Amino acid sequence: MSLPSALYIVPTPIGNLGDITQRAIEVLSAADLIAAEDTRHSRKLLDAFNIKGQLWSLHEHNERARSGAIIERVQAGQIVALISDAGTPLISDPGYPLLRACREAGVDVIPLPGPCAAITALSAAGLPTDRFSFEGFLPAKSGALNSRISDLAKESRTMVFYESPRRVVATLSAMTEHFGADREATLAKEITKRFEAIVQSDLAGLIEWLEAEPERQQGEFVLVVAGYQAPDTEQLPTDAEKWLVRLMEELPLKKAAAVIADMYDLKKKQVYDLGLKLQGR
Known part of the structure; x- marks a missing residue:
């Protein structure tokens, strides 16, 4: 079955190649052009599935400049696929300026469901999922980090963060200061990969777990933190x-x-x- 000309948003595995969908393979195989965050990284993925499509780099430094050319390709009747290094494009990854430009130009955008580290971690966190807030990566500088976490101290929804190995302990330490050491949280490390670990504890317990063995601080992290709950109004003796x-x-x-x-x-x-x-x- 031939696919209509459009920009396709195509999620790719976040670690385990078996998580790619059949539909993603079909779209990538049919694409005239595949816009990728890192072409060298993505070529390895495409080679694994014998996909030979033309690759263009699309990242935060060239996205606005290349959006016009990509739109022209779709308007000419071609199929263009957008992928990121891992997971669902636009979720803390490039793609927003391109998507906005496509909408303004009247170009069809077709999203595919698929892998997403935030949703995968949330599903296993053991915290409320009826309402949640995706916060992505927090600021790198200490002042901005603490300011942002302070702003979230009374957020009642479950919160989902991405964090790097270099900053995960500092982020958890700032959270203990502003949220309280006993705020319930789950740390998902290297989801779907060989050294996957999902640790459920409070914020202080997560710091203890990470510092117990230095190698635990290696890899990519998703941090899921319980929302604020107002103190029980029942009087203590x-x-x-x-x-x-x-x-x-x-x-x-x-x-x-x-x-x-x-x-x-x-x-x-x-x-x-x-x-x-x-x-x-």
């Missing part, structure tokens, strides 16, 4: 609050909260949130 104040003078808040919660059969988060409130007085 008066004695519990008094003992919490005393223990906070001797112990870190997390440990003090755990002791009080165990003593009075309370939720640890409820006691921890009270401790944060007391610290802020």
